[in-house]
Amino acid sequence: MVEQVVSRPAAEPVGPDAGEPSPRRMLVFAIVSIALFMASMDQTIVATALTTLQHDLGSPINWTGWTITIYSLGQIVAMPLAGKISDLYGRKKVFLISAAVFTVSSLCCGLVDNIYLLVFFRALQALGGGAFMPSATGIVSDQFGRQRDRALGMFTSIFPIGGIVGPIIGGLFVTYGSWRGIFLVNVPIGVALILLGLRFIPARRPVGAGKLDLRGVAMLALLILSGMFGISSLGTTTSPFDPVFLGAEAFAVLMGWLFIRHTKHDKAPFIPIRLLRGPGFGVMNLINLLFGSAALGFGTLVPLYAEQRYGISQLASGTLLTARAIGMICVAGLAVLTLRRTGCRLPIVVGFLIVTGGLIMMFLPPLGVSPYLWLAVAAGVTGIGMGLSVPATNNASLQLAPDQVAAIAGLRGMFRQSGSIIAVSVVTAILARSATPGMTQAYIFVVFAAILICVLPLVRLVPDHRGSW
Numbered sequence: 001m002v003e004q005v006v007s008r009p010a011a012e013p014v015g016p017d018a019g020e021p022s023p024r025r026m027l028v029f030a031i032v033s034i035a036l037f038m039a040s041m042d043q044t045i046v047a048t049a050l051t052t053l054q055h056d057l058g059s060p061i062n063w064t065g066w067t068i069t070i071y072s073l074g075q076i077v078a079m080p081l082a083g084k085i086s087d088l089y090g091r092k093k094v095f096l097i098s099a100a101v102f103t104v105s106s107l108c109c110g111l112v113d114n115i116y117l118l119v120f121f122r123a124l125q126a127l128g129g130g131a132f133m134p135s136a137t138g139i140v141s142d143q144f145g146r147q148r149d150r151a152l153g154m155f156t157s158i159f160p161i162g163g164i165v166g167p168i169i170g171g172l173f174v175t176y177g178s179w180r181g182i183f184l185v186n187v188p189i190g191v192a193l194i195l196l197g198l199r200f201i202p203a204r205r206p207v208g209a210g211k212l213d214l215r216g217v218a219m220l221a222l223l224i225l226s227g228m229f230g231i232s233s234l235g236t237t238t239s240p241f242d243p244v245f246l247g248a249e250a251f252a253v254l255m256g257w258l259f260i261r262h263t264k265h266d267k268a269p270f271i272p273i274r275l276l277r278g279p280g281f282g283v284m285n286l287i288n289l290l291f292g293s294a295a296l297g298f299g300t301l302v303p304l305y306a307e308q309r310y311g312i313s314q315l316a317s318g319t320l321l322t323a324r325a326i327g328m329i330c331v332a333g334l335a336v337l338t339l340r341r342t343g344c345r346l347p348i349v350v351g352f353l354i355v356t357g358g359l360i361m362m363f364l365p366p367l368g369v370s371p372y373l374w375l376a377v378a379a380g381v382t383g384i385g386m387g388l389s390v391p392a393t394n395n396a397s398l399q400l401a402p403d404q405v406a407a408i409a410g411l412r413g414m415f416r417q418s419g420s421i422i423a424v425s426v427v428t429a430i431l432a433r434s435a436t437p438g439m440t441q442a443y444i445f446v447v448f449a450a451i452l453i454c455v456l457p458l459v460r461l462v463p464d465h466r467g468s469w
Contacts, residue, residue: 024200025143029151031196032136033158035099038186038193039129040162041169043071046122048170049179056179059115066119073228074126076417077221082131083138083410084270088212091138091406092203096194098135102128103190110183125183133413138406141398142204148405152398153336153391160325160383216270219259227252228418231425240429275404275411283461284397285415287348290455291393292419294448295355295386298362299324300424301441302379305362309438310371323376327383328390335391343464344392351389352452352459358382359449363442396462423448 022028046053046067053064086094105124112118137152144151173181230248263269263276275281299321306317335347358381366374394412398405427444434440 021145021147022143022202024202025140025147025151027200028143028202029140029154031193031200032095032132032139033155034189034193034196035095035102035132036136036155036158037162037165038102038189039075039132040159041166042125042129042186044163044166045170045182046071048167049174049182052174052179053115053118057113057115057118063115063119067115067122070119070123071126071129072417072421073225074123075130076228076414076421077224078127078130079134079410079413079417080220080271080407081217081410083134083404083407085212086135086138086406087404090203090205091135091142092197092201094131094406095135095139095201096197098128098131099190099194099197100128101125102132103187103194106183106186106190110180110187130413134406134410137409139201141402141405143202149339149395149398150336152394153332153339156332156336156387156390156394157329160328164322164325211268213266213268213270216259216262216266219255219262220270223252223255223259224414224418226255228421231422233425271407271411272404275401275407278400280397280400280461280463281408283458284393284463285411287455287458287462288393288412288415289419290451291352291389292416293423294359294419294451295382296416296420297423297427298359298382298445298448300420301427301444302362302375305438305441305445306372306375309442310375312372312375316372320372320375320379323380324383324386327380327385328387329383331384331387332391335388339391339395342392344396345459345462345464347392348389348396348459348462349456351385351387351392352456354385354388355382356385356449356452358385359445359452362445363449400463 050064050067053059053067057064082094082098102125105121105128108121109118109125112121133155137155140151140155141148169185170182173179173185226248230245230252233242233244233248260273263271263273272278276285302320302324303317306312306320335351339347358378361378361381362375369377394409397408397412401408427441430444431437431440
């Protein structure tokens with residue numbers, strides 16, 4: 001059934017010249033890459049300032065922690081919403097509005113005088129940042145035509161760079177300036193991004209038609225917010241039977257049932273049911289959820305693991321993720337260039353196996369080297385595996401519906417981020433009850449490795465595009 005879907009002529013041009021790359025495609029790619037870089041950087045830049053925020057704003061640690069949590073939650077909501085709106089009303093409009101929201105909210109974050117306003121504007125910033133990926137995916141797809149698979153694959157290299165730069169810039173501002181610079185630095189970049197986008201990103205007619213399904217949007221937003229809020233609270237509560245967790249998850253289940261019911265019966269649903277569970281789409285959504293929990297969730301936990309098991313300093317443990325990012329960047333370019341020959345399944349399988357090997361190395365004690373070097377090598381191995389597999393998972397389902405690439409990109413990001421938040425929250429709750437958190441986390445890495453191994457049989461259902469796209 002999957003092969004029938006893949007073999008149909010899905011790659012036909014969306015517009016009159018969608019098959020031919022635009023002469024300005026590299027300039028447009030550079031512009032949207034700036035946006036993706038900013039959104040990626042702001043996922044990690046605030047982590048270095050939590051103690052300073054707590055002191056300067058007189059806030060409890062649980063509220064300062066929400067400056068990070070709310071950014072992830074906001075992105076999860078924004079990604080599918082921005083993807084659908086981009087297809088309905090035009091990628092350029094959504095991209096520029098996202099840039100404006102991100103820039104203005106960054107300015108407000110840098111000017112607030114209490115933690116509650118900071119969390120509120122941080123949520124708005126997340127909406128703008130989360131909308132960048134789906135709208136940028138649509139723009140690049142339009143501009144690169146039949147070369148879009150390689151261009152979209154190169155997005156894999158942008159996010160790890162932002163992840164590296166974020167903590168460094170954040171540390172510099174906190175050490176030599178003010179935490180407010182962490183947010184204000186986005187303002188001149190955002191203004192330049194808007195001006196460049198207005199001038200050089202071409203406006204194209206929307207590829208979708210109809211009105212926005214507001215009921216579906218509201219149901220999905222409530223589903224995501226309540227579900228992720230409950231799961232994130234699990235990391236700070238003492239019991240999984242806490243009323244906050246149970247109430248939030250019960251409400252999420254209700255919203256999920258109502259959303260699926262609405263999607264099945266509405267004539268023009270917010271997210272077509274085939275993008276959720278149709279051939280090729282359903283399996284990729286599940287893979288992205290599990291991949292997000294095992295690979296993205298793992299990355300968040302590495303510094304804590306290094307501190308708790310081996311007593312490595314905070315500064316040194318924070319640099320371990322640099323090795324993973326370097327591994328991703330080095331391999332992603334080659335993986336993108338060979339994707340048309342290999343298809344999508346082979347890089348996913350090999351990449352997941354390499355990530356599994358890196359997770360097992362994290363579990364094992366150092367073999368003849370220092371703990372720091374051992375963990376750095378293990379992190380680098382996982383980065384190589386991610387650099388090989390992520391471009392393939394990014395492109396696997398796009399060719400099934402080339403007129404809805406923004407919506408597909410939004411769903412992909414939503415499932416990956418959801419998996420990451422679920423993993424981190426559950427692991428945090430487990431560690432809070434552990435007498436030996438370092439060794440407990442080591443066994444959790446083995447569980448992550450087992451998750452990736454269990455995913456491998458699903459890869460045979462992944463669309464396996466080859467040749468010219």
